[in-house]
Amino acid sequence: MASMDVPADPSAVAKPARVSVVKPTYITWVTLAFMTTASVASLRSAPTMAVYGLTCVFLYLLPAIIFLLPQSLVAAELASGWTGGVFRWVSEGLSPRWGLLAVWCQFAMTIFYYPTLLGFVASTLAYVFNPDLADNGVYTGIVIVMVFWLGVFMSARGGTGGIAKLASSGLLIGTLIPGAILVVLGVVYLLQGNQSAAPMTADHLIPQWTGIASLVLIVNNFLSYSGMEMNAVHVGSLKNPKKEFPRAMFFACGLVLLIFILPALAISWVIPADQLSLTAGVMQAFDAFFAYFNLQKLVPIVAIALVCASAGGMLTWLAGPSKGLLLIARKEGYLPPFFQHQNDNEFPVNILVVQGAITTVIALLYALVPSVSSAYWILSVMTTQVYLIVYLLMFVAAVKLRRTQPNVERGYTAPALSFLCVVGFIASAAAILIGFVPPSQFENGSDVAYIGLILAGTVLLGLLPPWLFLKFRKPGWKSNDPEATS
Amino acid sequence: MTAPDPSRRSPDSDNIRLWYWIIGSFVVVLAIVGLVTYSGKQEDEEAQQKAAQLTQAFQQAGLTVPVNQDIFVRSFGTDGGAVCDNPANALGRATLHDQMTNGADFVGRRPVIVDSRILTGGALILQTYCPEELEEFKEKTGDLKTDDVIKQ
Numbered sequence: 195m196a197s198m199d200v201p202a203d204p205s206a207v208a209k210p211a212r213v214s215v216v217k218p219t220y221i222t223w224v225t226l227a228f229m230t231t232a233s234v235a236s237l238r239s240a241p242t243m244a245v246y247g248l249t250c251v252f253l254y255l256l257p258a259i260i261f262l263l264p265q266s267l268v269a270a271e272l273a274s275g276w277t278g279g280v281f282r283w284v285s286e287g288l289s290p291r292w293g294l295l296a297v298w299c300q301f302a303m304t305i306f307y308y309p310t311l312l313g314f315v316a317s318t319l320a321y322v323f324n325p326d327l328a329d330n331g332v333y334t335g336i337v338i339v340m341v342f343w344l345g346v347f348m349s350a351r352g353g354t355g356g357i358a359k360l361a362s363s364g365l366l367i368g369t370l371i372p373g374a375i376l377v378v379l380g381v382v383y384l385l386q387g388n389q390s391a392a393p394m395t396a397d398h399l400i401p402q403w404t405g406i407a408s409l410v411l412i413v414n415n416f417l418s419y420s421g422m423e424m425n426a427v428h429v430g431s432l433k434n435p436k437k438e439f440p441r442a443m444f445f446a447c448g449l450v451l452l453i454f455i456l457p458a459l460a461i462s463w464v465i466p467a468d469q470l471s472l473t474a475g476v477m478q479a480f481d482a483f484f485a486y487f488n489l490q491k492l493v494p495i496v497a498i499a500l501v502c503a504s505a506g507g508m509l510t511w512l513a514g515p516s517k518g519l520l521l522i523a524r525k526e527g528y529l530p531p532f533f534q535h536q537n538d539n540e541f542p543v544n545i546l547v548v549q550g551a552i553t554t555v556i557a558l559l560y561a562l563v564p565s566v567s568s569a570y571w572i573l574s575v576m577t578t579q580v581y582l583i584v585y586l587l588m589f590v591a592a593v594k595l596r597r598t599q600p601n602v603e604r605g606y607t608a609p610a611l612s613f614l615c616v617v618g619f620i621a622s623a624a625a626i627l628i629g630f631v632p633p634s635q636f637e638n639g640s641d642v643a644y645i646g647l648i649l650a651g652t653v654l655l656g657l658l659p660p661w662l663f664l665k666f667r668k669p670g671w672k673s674n675d676p677e678a679t680s
Numbered sequence: 681m682t683a684p685d686p687s688r689r690s691p692d693s694d695n696i697r698l699w700y701w702i703i704g705s706f707v708v709v710l711a712i713v714g715l716v717t718y719s720g721k722q723e724d725e726e727a728q729q730k731a732a733q734l735t736q737a738f739q740q741a742g743l744t745v746p747v748n749q750d751i752f753v754r755s756f757g758t759d760g761g762a763v764c765d766n767p768a769n770a771l772g773r774a775t776l777h778d779q780m781t782n783g784a785d786f787v788g789r790r791p792v793i794v795d796s797r798i799l800t801g802g803a804l805i806l807q808t809y810c811p812e813e814l815e816e817f818k819e820k821t822g823d824l825k826t827d828d829v830i831k832q
Contacts, residue, residue, distance in 0.1 A: 407827035468798065
């Protein structure tokens, strides 16, 4: 029986998780808040949400209440009691096998996520330097592969401290400053006496109800806050994690809400929804926005800023889930020793290199094979389904930990934890269910076939690999390093 | 919880600092090159005429027009800019699909059912600035499922 299968002594204080906490440098709680914000929010979706006008406030606030709030409060309590992030919480609350499933789901979805993120980077750069390049597969492939491997290299060399610096810089330069500029210009537009392009009356706060399409829009927006818990894996890098992690989480929640809502509103004041042509990507919206103010010289600056924000966010995703996977692999011997290798910065180099190789192949298929790029959106549905499994497990584990380990010292205790977990669980389950509704992109075909495709992809990507790891694992895979097994 | 040893430094810390400088400098150079090369759009008589034509097309379709027609002039010029660059090819469609999503920026990004007005506006822009792209665009997007999710 694995060590974590034994019910913990209720009187015990959470064990020091030395395996995860020896870091080259401390990071401050503000830095961790910036890392968390950088991994969730940027200006990329501002034009997309601007089309909904004042309704975008509802579309972000409702999910904030029923998904972000439970997620953040529960993660704050868990991280202030146990180091190691989601793998440790689920391992302690349920079992190490469920912990493996949770961290695998968090890790695996990123493999398919990077090509679209970096494809966006490529098209954003092309918009400034040569728009023709945006449709060039070779250019797109080169940018994706180069930026991804540069990210891996920087993460491996810089460790948590380096990633924290780069991600925080990316957030500041790429999101906070340009976001503030957008909001100030939007306010100036209104102060000039112009009427808002999108109606700002109270009845426009509530979304248009058209049945399933409105439900898809509202429920899928829960996922806007996916990843708030991910950086908890770095909690050991804080000087006083019990106090500082909750503080970082609440600060990040505030920042994320501001970044999501205010720039989208500012764009909706100036640019009518109909005019936001989607074919040229988000930069066309920023171009049109700055065109009103005759400030189009800011377009390349905003483009570079968006690239910085995306790269900073990518770094946090490179570092977080892979580290969680490494921790459980070493502690429980779930992965072959090759994958348990870490460098001097305690960065899981081999996991990242193998992930990078797979990502490179997928990215090249995305960039160079037309049928893959046209249908790639299906993978984003599958991966978000897989990610939601993490939340189901996290909420169940949190309730169980309250009952089985009530005396573990928590720096922060979430109010009405069971209620929060029920709300968060239902929200996550609803998002999984709504993921089976075909979106706009599903042009033709049977709905049943679509459901089967999404289900098969979710099982293949999320459930099959951890099952195979467990089935074929060998006793010798467990690390002899006392730090890894503590 | 055990606090880390603050005195411990990464053996490559000086080396990594050099990389920060290299990346920072690269970003600055990229921004400068962008400022120099990004020329905006032509704002001549032809651009004004096309903007007026687009405004009329929007009004006829019952769509909202901006308060200032100069937005059309400056963002589309005479050739439509990036909107007209192969909107119907595979990566163009991937970009379009990536825009028809929820409000997530990172891992939660997921497709939704969008409003037809967004596609109508895009088609009118193509019709005005690059009509040769319109038919293929309509073929590729004609089957997209839409609904009236934007409140008028």
